Amino acid sequence: MNLKKYATTYVPVCNIDDLVPGRGACVLVEGRQVAVFRLPRGSVYAIGNHDPFSGANVLSRGIVGDLKGELVVASPIYKQHFSLVSGRCLEKPDVCVPVYPVRTLKGRIEVGSEPVPDGSRVA
């Protein structure tokens, strides 16, 4: 990917209070299903909702937590863990789900219209 061409338009999707602390929900961003998670202290993460192992759109319904310091969600179908930061699957590191830019402005959550390109991901 060409890093220079990467610029995001943010789309407002919901209010932070629509999310229960410690859980996620799914939003539609220009036709894409994005799983948005609210951590207990209020930070917000977004990854693709599609679970590559089961083929179902369900990652937003998993349990969030941390494993060895990495923030993760566990797929509700077969329980693989995905990093909320890099999208990488902890059990099978060659499998990745997209990560979306996300920010909170005055209680409103906004998600980037394009996933973060591979090259600019936090490792």
Added chain:
Amino acid sequence: MARQKLVVIGNGMVGQKFLEAIVEAGGDFDITVFGEEPRAAYDRVHLSEYFTGRSADDLLLAPADFYAQHAINLKLGVKATAIDREARTVTGSDGSSVPYDHLVLATGSFPFVPPVPGHDRAHVHVYRTIEDLDAIRASAASARTGVVIGGGLLGLEAAKALRDLGIETNVVEFAPRLMAVQIDEGGGAMLRRKIEALGVYVHTNRNTKEIVDGEAARHRLNFADGTVLECDMLVFSAGIRPQDALAKASGVEVGPRGGIVVDDQCRTSDPSIYAIGECALWSGRIYGLVAPGYEMAKAAAQQIMALPDAALFQGADMSTKLKLMGVDVASIGDAHAQTPGAKSYAWIDEPNGVYKRIVVSSDNKRLLGAVLVGEASDYGTLLQVMLNGVALPAQPESMILPATDGKSSAGIGVDALPDTAQICSCNAVSKRELCKAVREGAHTVAALKDCTKAGTTCGGCVPLVTQVMNSELKKLGVEVKKDLCEHFAHTRQELYHLVRVGKLKTFDEVRNKHGVGLGCDICKPTIGSILASCWNDYVLKDEHAGLQDSNDHVLANIQKDGTYSVVPRIPGGEVTPDGLLAIATVAKKYDLYTKITGGQRIDLFGARLEQLPLIWEELIAAGFESGHAYGKSLRTVKSCVGSTWCRFGVQDSVGMAILIENRYKGLRAPHKLKMAVSGCTRECAEAQSKDVGVIATEKGWNLYVCGNGGMKPRHAELLASDLDDVTLLRYIDRFYMFYIRTADRLQRTSTWRDNLEGGLDYLKQVIIEDSLGIGAELEAEMALVIGTYQDEWRTTVEDPVKRARFRAFLNSDAADDNVVFVRERGQVRPASADEKAPVAAVKEEA
């Protein structure tokens, strides 16, 4: 050369082991087996479990196809009646005559019945075969009191069985104490005290002179000292005698007091005839235990196959560890300190009913023997220390004194044992073999049992097998931790305790006090479940919602395509036609795939997340509640139709099932709970495969616990009989709360029970006798859960904020377009990837 002919007489435990040894070593023979009993070899050691839920089939030693698979001609129900040593043939009671090149006698022994007048009266039994147990059970049905003659190991086992059958039980022993062969006076006295405390009467120093008609009961025993005892049934357990008649009649040498004389190769005086097991007399001894018999079986098999390094039988250690009426009893080596110069150390703890004694050599360097009563966890270590001549610590008594520093009391650990130490004597498994298996990847006791067979016979070695495994794992650098996960350095049991005692009400409180980090998909649901078991809050309250497994979080079971199933509760499986109509209406309206479940209710599949509250609103209006099919909680209480309609029913099983289901619905536990109630012993509700099963009797209810279907089926065991309604519920309350208190995460009651130190007897003490004094506490804890029940689906649909969370997308009313159904047999089902492909293609183009 024609295949050699091998004939085996007797298909008992040892005869069977012999066949397995031949098969394992690749022996190629024409094999014929005579078995007098009507069924193939079964586990006599665990015979008594026939009374506590295991069927005759469960007790079989080999898979049903073992004999056919190895082309063994097994003649069941056929007794060998004569051996013609010259013609080399065996005649059977079916008239057959079978030629042999090698003959193996594995005829076992028979119970000795002293020839006192009256020994042949009706309702007088012995305790050796399944048929004996059937006869005892039949007698017990019309008996109130029973006597077991013989206070040895088998006599006490028989006494326990009688007591379990609800018979008032007496043990009559000729000697001045119980188990005089295996344990010393101090141990015998402690054992007696413990057994009497369990309600079994012990009469020692009694010589039975005759058995005659009783006054108040069927029989009356007249003793030599003039005393008498009356009873309705009687079991003789006065020792065993080798079954050597056939050998004797054919001129094979037998010992002066019986037993077929064999040498180290297990050969009799006729070199083509071998004898193994309890019929064999080696060096003047009969071995009445299964492990030496197994050794003989192995030796004989290898001798017959003429293997170059064939094993010999050179005597066996007679040490034993048993659980008699829930009391641990172990005897090791020279338990009576008969070795010249032997010295002993003893520890007696009367309040806790523990007696331990070790016998050491005159120079204090070697262990010669030991007796343990009431607490025998050091048995394995002590036995190995004796067998391997391990040097004793400077203070040998440290091996039996109670630990003061939290360490195991035996001052010598498994690491001191040589590699050759035989850890499992039943299956001849050495420490070296165990360690090797651990290194090759067997990291759990179950895996070790599977690949080495250690611990699979009498089970006595399991604690030691575990120690060897843990020590080897440690050497491999594999940490043996029982921590729940990286966030909590506690077991589930510890966390449960901390939550209760600390009155902790939320995950954050628990984490702040006892954990680290954010938590994960292991500890969150576990603690969520503990909080629910203790305080029974609504699980979707904001502070709990994040803890729930994905299924609990939406109160439905997720399916492979991300849709959900809906299971309304149908208590006891009873449903009105109107109820069915309501379910049908909902199913039709939302086009749900409808199926009758294995749990006597109806499952509606293919509901989308956003449809769940709508569907439930309609079901609730029709009177239905959540079925908790998604929770680690009470699932179903199956029932059979019972006395209301069925001509055999003796109680209202449907009524009881509904009562029970309504009592425990919503109860959250370490794993799911299933129950069933049957209206009579025909057991149409399959209660014996449930965590808690209830079976009606003429007098009330029998309560079975810890059964399981699923991957590893296990029959439930009888906990208590003929209970009235109130006692039944009280015992179930206590049982469940005790399980919730002490089980591991995701441990069904059956695995919990299998790992419970003390087993069923311990469970009975806790639940029935309230030995821990926590009965009232457990009942109060259950009362709180019952009293705070709410239908969580109703609470959810009535709360607009909670309802709003059931949406596919927070910012759109669209539905998940990845959910695609096709129709099959008139209903929907998820489309396969192939079936979905065209849809995707069409979308790409669009």
